[in-house]
Amino acid sequence: MAILDVHNVSKNFGGLAALKDVTFQVEEGTIHSLIGPNGAGKSTLLNVLTGLLAADEGRVSYKGTPLTEISPHEINQLGIAKVFQTPAIFPEMSLLENVVIPVLAARDGDFKLNFMETPKGMAECYSYAEEMLNEVGLQDDRNKEARFLSRGDKRRLELALCLASKPKLLLLDEPTAGMARHETEQTIELLRKIHSKGMTKVIVEHDMNVVFALSERISVLAQGQIIAEGSPDEIKGHPKVIEAYLGEEQEEA
Amino acid sequence: MSKSSNYLMPIFIFTAIVLTMPFWFPFLGGYEGLDTKILIWAIFALGFDLLLGYTGYLSFGHAAFFGISAYVTGLMLLHFSSNIIPAMIASVIVTLIIAFLIGLLTLKRSGIYFSILTLAFAEMFHSAALSMFQDWTGGDNGLTGIPTPMLFGLKMQEMTVYYFVAIIAIALFYLAIRISRSPFGIMLRAIKSNQHRLEFTGVNVFKYKVFAFVISAFYATIAGSLMVIYEPYVASEFLDWSTSGHLVIMSVLGGVGTLFGPMIGAAFMLYFENVLSVPLGEQWLLVLGIIFMLIVIFLPGGFVDGARKLKRKLTAKENS
Numbered sequence: 001m002a003i004l005d006v007h008n009v010s011k012n013f014g015g016l017a018a019l020k021d022v023t024f025q026v027e028e029g030t031i032h033s034l035i036g037p038n039g040a041g042k043s044t045l046l047n048v049l050t051g052l053l054a055a056d057e058g059r060v061s062y063k064g065t066p067l068t069e070i071s072p073h074e075i076n077q078l079g080i081a082k083v084f085q086t087p088a089i090f091p092e093m094s095l096l097e098n099v100v101i102p103v104l105a106a107r108d109g110d111f112k113l114n115f116m117e118t119p120k121g122m123a124e125c126y127s128y129a130e131e132m133l134n135e136v137g138l139q140d141d142r143n144k145e146a147r148f149l150s151r152g153d154k155r156r157l158e159l160a161l162c163l164a165s166k167p168k169l170l171l172l173d174e175p176t177a178g179m180a181r182h183e184t185e186q187t188i189e190l191l192r193k194i195h196s197k198g199m200t201k202v203i204v205e206h207d208m209n210v211v212f213a214l215s216e217r218i219s220v221l222a223q224g225q226i227i228a229e230g231s232p233d234e235i236k237g238h239p240k241v242i243e244a245y246l247g248e249e250q251e252e253a
Numbered sequence: 254m255s256k257s258s259n260y261l262m263p264i265f266i267f268t269a270i271v272l273t274m275p276f277w278f279p280f281l282g283g284y285e286g287l288d289t290k291i292l293i294w295a296i297f298a299l300g301f302d303l304l305l306g307y308t309g310y311l312s313f314g315h316a317a318f319f320g321i322s323a324y325v326t327g328l329m330l331l332h333f334s335s336n337i338i339p340a341m342i343a344s345v346i347v348t349l350i351i352a353f354l355i356g357l358l359t360l361k362r363s364g365i366y367f368s369i370l371t372l373a374f375a376e377m378f379h380s381a382a383l384s385m386f387q388d389w390t391g392g393d394n395g396l397t398g399i400p401t402p403m404l405f406g407l408k409m410q411e412m413t414v415y416y417f418v419a420i421i422a423i424a425l426f427y428l429a430i431r432i433s434r435s436p437f438g439i440m441l442r443a444i445k446s447n448q449h450r451l452e453f454t455g456v457n458v459f460k461y462k463v464f465a466f467v468i469s470a471f472y473a474t475i476a477g478s479l480m481v482i483y484e485p486y487v488a489s490e491f492l493d494w495s496t497s498g499h500l501v502i503m504s505v506l507g508g509v510g511t512l513f514g515p516m517i518g519a520a521f522m523l524y525f526e527n528v529l530s531v532p533l534g535e536q537w538l539l540v541l542g543i544i545f546m547l548i549v550i551f552l553p554g555g556f557v558d559g560a561r562k563l564k565r566k567l568t569a570k571e572n573s
Contacts, residue, residue: 072453073454073458089452090451092442101440101454104439105454110456111457113464114436118431122436124438159449161454165455217257
């Protein structure tokens with residue numbers, strides 16, 4: 001069953017068509033990657049999916065609910081979380097506070113005027129946040145301010161932050177960008193571990209090692225259009241993909 | 254978490270300081286009534302910190318809430334009843350409706366745009382008070398002829414006013430501490446830290462900002478109302494941008510985002526203006542300006558941050 005349905009989405013920036021009639025579906029419980037050369041429209045598509053950009057045409061629906069007319073916080077409340085290209089965390093707050101925020105948002109909805117609730121009342125939320133930190137291996141730094149973490153650890157924290165809201169669909173925008181090799185491997189491991197819990201993931205990624213190591217299905221974007229779709233093996237040998245993307249890399253190599 | 258659940262200590266310290274202030278303040282050269290004025294400004298600064306210190310939104314329009322509340326209180330005491338309760342209730346209702354509407358319009362923007370928008374609204378009210386509403390506000394002369402405020406037969410003068418203000422200040426400090434340690438307070442701090450991420454975490458950031466703005470305006474409203482109860486007169490300067498400017502200086506001097514800090518800043522500034530200015534003569538503003546610059550350059554976290562650094566140094570010395 002498709003959890004995410006993207007149908008004929010187009011987006012223009014002035015005279016530039018960033019997305020042209022993009023159509024694809026993401027099956028529930030799978031890891032689906034979006035790849036393509038620079039400027040292909042991957043990040044634009046991800047921004048349309050999360051409500052950061054409005055599509056000029058077409059529709060995006062999550063479990064039958066249209067996403068094109070609602071704001072990012074409403075999209076998140078439906079069960080969609082996003083990991084940004086540059087780790088988006090709360091730098092001046094402790095790791096535990098970082099992760100307790102989505103737990104509170106999941107408990108209280110998008111707004112609650114609960115300014116008389118004591119920290120005691122939040123005990124369950126804090127204990128769940130600790131569990132999430134444990135999941136990504138950051139439990140020892142729970143009281144540290146997030147800004148002091150390394151880039152790899154910031155990414156782990158962001159993952160914990162996203163997982164804490166118990167999303168059904170996780171969107172990841174280049175989760176290994178700017179990471180050293182060993183950090184990339186750790187992130188792949190972590191994403192595999194999370195996947196064993198049955199969450200659907202859409203990954204936008206440049207690093208082909210990451211894409212082929214994780215994906216069950218791949219859609220290839222080039223110049224704002226989907227040019228190929230299939231399993232990793234199908235994509236590896238697809239002539240259009242070799243021409244548009246992998247070919248360039250092979251030539252470079 | 255154990256640290257955040259310990260909110261009784263600051264309340265206890267604040268209560269002890271406030272309740273004993275009339276006994277020790279005269280020894281520091283404070284004249285009668287200055288302690289009441291300090292407490293009123295402390296309430297104003299405390300509410301301002303819930304907005305600036307927690308969400309990071311710098312309002313230059315809080316003079317509007319302080320001034321409007323003062324005018325409503327004054328007009329109620331003058332034309333309706335000298336009992337302060339209906340006057341305070343009316344000022345809270347009127348001012349909070351205005352604050353809510355201004356919040357809706359200004360919080361769509363952030364940074365300098367928000368500050369300028371709030372300043373523009375406050376100046377609009379100031380200008381209206383001096384022109385189209387001058388029959389009601391008394392124009393440049395301010396609102397005069399207000400009878401002595403009463404609380405169910407009790408004259409609000411001298412120590413009665415002080416302890417009335419003190420009880421309200423303690424209650425509002427307790428509320429501020431509770432807010433700061435609540436899920437609501439965590440969301441406000443998250444707004445300051447990264448509101449983009451917060452929005453993508455399923456939180457309606459705009460609603461939190463509007464309510465933080467209204468709560469902050471509530472403190473300004475109470476302060477404005479108490480100012481008229483303390484001294485039955487409304488000066489048109491209450492609405493002037495310099496009132497908001499004072500508030501910003503107090504917050505920066507004391508330490509933004511610390512709750513205690515802006516109140517200490519308020520006490521310092523009023524003490525400086527009313528007591529230390531005497532030996533300094535006309536140059537007191539210049540000296541205050543230099544102190545402000547030194548704090549901003551060398552101690553950006555204000556007095557509270559300075560005290561924390563000193564404590565850390567002393568503890569390190571003791572340990573070595």
